[in-house]
Amino acid sequence: MFSKSCEYAIKAMIFIAQKSKDEARVGIKEIAKGTDSPEHFVAKIMQDLSRRKLVHSVKGPNGGFYMDHFDLKTSLADIVKAIDGDSIYKDCVLGLKACSEKNPCPVHNEFKEIKKNLIMMIEDNTIGDFNEKLDSGKFFLRNK
Amino acid sequence: MFSKSCEYAIKAMIFIAQKSKDEARVGIKEIAKGTDSPEHFVAKIMQDLSRRKLVHSVKGPNGGFYMDHFDLKTSLADIVKAIDGDSIYKDCVLGLKACSEKNPCPVHNEFKEIKKNLIMMIEDNTIGDFNEKLDSGKFFLRNK
DNA sequence: AAATTAAAAGAGTTTAATATCTTTTAATGG
DNA sequence: CCATTAAAAGATATTAAACTCTTTTAATTT
Ligand code: FES
Ligand code: FES
Numbered sequence: 001m002f003s004k005s006c007e008y009a010i011k012a013m014i015f016i017a018q019k020s021k022d023e024a025r026v027g028i029k030e031i032a033k034g035t036d037s038p039e040h041f042v043a044k045i046m047q048d049l050s051r052r053k054l055v056h057s058v059k060g061p062n063g064g065f066y067m068d069h070f071d072l073k074t075s076l077a078d079i080v081k082a083i084d085g086d087s088i089y090k091d092c093v094l095g096l097k098a099c100s101e102k103n104p105c106p107v108h109n110e111f112k113e114i115k116k117n118l119i120m121m122i123e124d125n126t127i128g129d130f131n132e133k134l135d136s137g138k139f140f141l142r143n144k
Numbered sequence: 145m146f147s148k149s150c151e152y153a154i155k156a157m158i159f160i161a162q163k164s165k166d167e168a169r170v171g172i173k174e175i176a177k178g179t180d181s182p183e184h185f186v187a188k189i190m191q192d193l194s195r196r197k198l199v200h201s202v203k204g205p206n207g208g209f210y211m212d213h214f215d216l217k218t219s220l221a222d223i224v225k226a227i228d229g230d231s232i233y234k235d236c237v238l239g240l241k242a243c244s245e246k247n248p249c250p251v252h253n254e255f256k257e258i259k260k261n262l263i264m265m266i267e268d269n270t271i272g273d274f275n276e277k278l279d280s281g282k283f284f285l286r287n288k
Numbered sequence: 289a290a291a292t293t294a295a296a297a298g299a300g301t302t303t304a305a306t307a308t309c310t311t312t313t314a315a316t317g318g
Numbered sequence: 319c320c321a322t323t324a325a326a327a328g329a330t331a332t333t334a335a336a337c338t339c340t341t342t343t344a345a346t347t348t
Contacts (some may be wrong), residue, residue: 001145001232004306007239014250027324041307047326060315061323076251088145095151097287106158106274106283107220110265118258130250139250143241148336171294185337191296204345205293289348296343306333313326318319 006083008042009049011035011141013079016055016065017072017127018134025057025064036142045083052082072128080122089119150227152186153193155179155285157223160199160209161216161271162278169201169208180286189227196226216272224266233263 002010015034019026028046032039046065049055054074057065067074080088092099093111101108133139146154159178163170172190176183190209193199198218201209211218224232236243237255245252277283 001237004239011238038307057325059325061317063324093145094155095148103284103287106277110269114258114262114265121254121258125254133250140247143247182337201295203295205347207294207345
């Protein structure tokens with residue numbers, strides 16, 4: 001569904017949002033541990049998200065990543081597009097050069113609704129929406 | 145969504161089904177051309193599908209791949225499971241070790257419905273179902 | 289039986305995703 | 319301004335997916 005990079009990105013963003021409630025900065029080690037992700041790899045991904053302004057960072061002592069009130073409005077779709085591009089928007093499920101109504105593959109109509117629901121879902125859910133969920137203690141960013 | 149192998153597999157199966165209507169055998173070259181897939185690669189995939197009895201083959205002159213009436217009942221899910229395994233059934237969207245109600249990731253509930261619809265769709269649609277669609281001339285296994 | 293055909297099998301290559309390690313830059317605190 | 323901290327950047331390594339090529343096996347046709 002999503003690439004590993006994208007999975008790490010979403011988990012990291014949700015993790016940072018959670019910790020950013022009280023203006024705290026989150027270090028890359030903490031993110032990696034909190035989301036059970038490879039530290040150096042998720043660091044690379046955070047650099048990318050940071051360059052794209054989906055998250056902010058400060059270097060040096062007491063530095064790390066954080067989100068402001070505006071950043072919490074980032075949707076899952078924003079993250080997916082930043083990391084995986086728009087392939088889930090435009091690619092044909094069977095790999096035709098393009099997905100279109102003009103030249104549809106045999107499963108085009110069957111997948112149309114599913115893709116629409118998927119896209120609606122990731123556009124509607126923002127990073128901030130997950131804060132309460134995690135607070136409730138009924139949802140997790142890692143297991144073990 | 146699916147691996148490239150799986151895309152080729154589905155297209156190849158639909159293609160063979162179409163040609164099997166009149167007991168014909170379809171060679172690997174024809175499959176590759178008809179589905180715009182790399183010949184040797186799709187050959188490997190067909191070997192796999194053949195070993196798993198989702199399709200039949202005969203060697204030698206006038207040989208090739210074919211499907212009998214029973215094979216047309218193969219669902220898209222059968223092909224997906226044969227090639228990509230059951231990852232779309234059991235994997236967590238965010239890569240947790242397992243997807244479960246006990247230890248759900250933050251997006252578990254949002255994705256549950258989408259995954260359910262996806263699975264229902266691929267279980268309900270059989271290879272035979274696509275014969276008429278292709279006959280209608282309104283659906284394609286390749287473009288250009 | 290020999291020649292031919294086409295899939296099966298095996299082995300190898302290329303490419304992209306994933307992951308790790310090292311060096312540099314920027315911020316802070318003493 | 320020096321030492322420390324932590325992210326940014328760069329470079330390298332590993333793995334798996336995607337793709338290709340060659341040889342073998344099993345049919346058919348003559
Ligand atoms: S053409 Fe294949 S999904 Fe639209
Ligand atoms: S736990 Fe993540 S999708 Fe179910």
